[in-house]
Amino acid sequence: MSSNQVTIVGGGLVGAAIAYGAARRGLSVRVLDQGDTAFRASRGNFGLVWLSSKGGGMPEYARWTREAVGLWGGLHQELLDLTGVDSGLVQQGGFWLGFSDEEVQKRADLLAKIDREAGGIPFRMMEPAEIQQYLPDIGPKVAGGSWGAHDGMANPLFLLRALHSGLKKCGADIITGVDITAIEHDAAAGRFTARSRDGQSWISDRIVIAAGLGVSDLAGQIGIHAPVVTTRGQVLITERLKPFMDYPTNKARQTTEGTVQIGSTTEDVGLDDGTTVDKIEWLARRAVDTFPHLAHARLVRAWGALRPLTPDGYPIYQESETCPGGFAVVCHSGVTLAAIHANILGPWMGGLTDAPAGVARFRGSRFLGKNTRYASDH
Template identity: 50%
Template sequence: MTTATTVPSHDTDWLIVGGGIVGAAIAWGLARAGQRAMLLDEGDDAFRAARGNFGLVWVQGKGLGHPAYARWTLEAAAAWPAFAAELADRTGVDVELVRVGGMTMCLDDDELAARAGALASIRDAVGIDYPFEVLDPGALRERVPQAGRDLAGAVFCPLDGHVSPLRLLRALLQAFVDAGGVLHTGTRIDRIEARGGGFVAHAAARAYGAGRIVLAAGLGNRSLAPMVGLRAPVVPNRGQVLISERVQPFLRYPTLHVRQTGDGGVQIGDSKEDVGFDDGTTIDQLARITARALRCFPLLAGVNIVRSWGALRVMSPDGLPIYEASTRCPGAFVASCHSGITLAAQHAGALVAWMRGGAAPAALAAFGSERFDVQAA
């Protein structure tokens, strides 16, 4: 058996460190392209946004002040239907993509005006089709009859949608393994060496060698990236979420704070809290989240909550993704983002094509870590 001291030559062509939604999408993209790839995931004790998120494939509002991010998100949303269909075809797993548009419900006129203004500004900056509608209370209730009577309205974007994030993770991992990928769970990588034109990733029990390595370890990227000349200054940001018992279908459109899942449960979210690595829940935040949901959908007053949880977002200093190829250690890449569900199709497609040596997608220039030096200056 290989140990951490007897370093293997190349076990595979690609190592992907981190089997959350970003690592799984990249791993699947590589295996689909016929690459030999091995996915190393820390496992159940790790922080995993992939297992605690809200499941939105969301366009509206992404990229205010950052048109490259808005365009990257638009491309990802457009790629989603084919991506979901291919996963279903290959694995039999329906990720429950619903792409009928999404709503941001607004409690008062100021909220509605701010939201509409933000979307108008993104539309003007992206320079491509960026459809949305501002709905007054009457128009909102025409589309969502169960909406609260005292809402100011909503902003609707026809490009928004949602999926089952757990089904997505399962489908990606299954598709990866079915395409010949090797998955090691319970494998935490503590150290990475660039050696002999490749990389050696050290876990407690053994080491893994490959010619190329992709760091997709979520919050773990922060400490791993500098080992191969990269940077990922990501920090945790907690979101608390609740889910209800199953109820009759009542909500056709996903909304930013409330969505009805494929099995009828109502998912309600979420908070944005700077509390370090605490992924617990608090009564005050759950009460605030629930109060907002009740104003949006008063019918929820009679519905039982069955579960709540906290999960940690993977946040960069400016909230944008970080994608970078190492110049000090060629063959090493880092990928971090806080919209891993929305961007999954891009990660499996355009991002993997670039990592394999293809042309860099236009948006990529905006996502290198050198931008943090400019921002600091």
């Protein structure tokens, strides 16, 4: 048994970003991660670094996201310098495309509301002819769209590798292949013990539970209410193509490697991370409707991943009141929010800074005693 200052349970995009942010500032960090075939939302992330339409029901979240996308360039450069891994950030704006006038009008109303409430999130609605100046290959079924200058994309897999590689460079201890089943808090000593299914244990002064689907149970053990619902997202990925799509869209984006990612579904299917023929067909048709030339592109992979969401779709960031130094995080926008997780949450949860302004809005206790149905805004 050994002691470290901070233990992060979960080495996905969320856990790794927070861990990296703490380790980068000199803290002693340990990451406990599962094995090769764990459910990993990070592997099924669509890869958008996206601000538009975020926070339609919570202006604080819109502002949080705005700050996050603003910090991304710095994180990207820092990781590139430190590890040589390019996390593929491109922030040149992005499009949302709609297939009906009604859909486009709803979009315009939503974006106007967010800009009004949160402030500083401009957008522009465009007719198909204008969109074509940016995306010449859109098809006749595209009825219109919105443009967000803050929007962009990154490579989620390379971001994850960059974070892990950065953690290693900062001297963090990454322990893989362990499944954490219990967290204990020794109030007198002010210490946490994380125990794995196979009987190992790790002691630390602070602990951050960022274990995706596994957060609820572990967070409950240190007195944090963190309800998690899962949705499955399926995405399709084509062979690499020569660049043709200069801007990401909500329906498809071309990665810097050249593959086209087509996404994504939102399905309530419990713990099944498989793919289904009907959704593959639906995604393929929708992609071809958006960019007709894609009919001739080869589909190489389909992917299903389970995303951990809270009931209202907004994150939970919370320190335990009963077990100080213990934190829980639930968030499915691990790419968009990577920089704020690293730069703001890492130092906070590592004990270097006070709670960030406004973070109280993201407490899990907002779900206590309520029996409301929430809708996420993606």
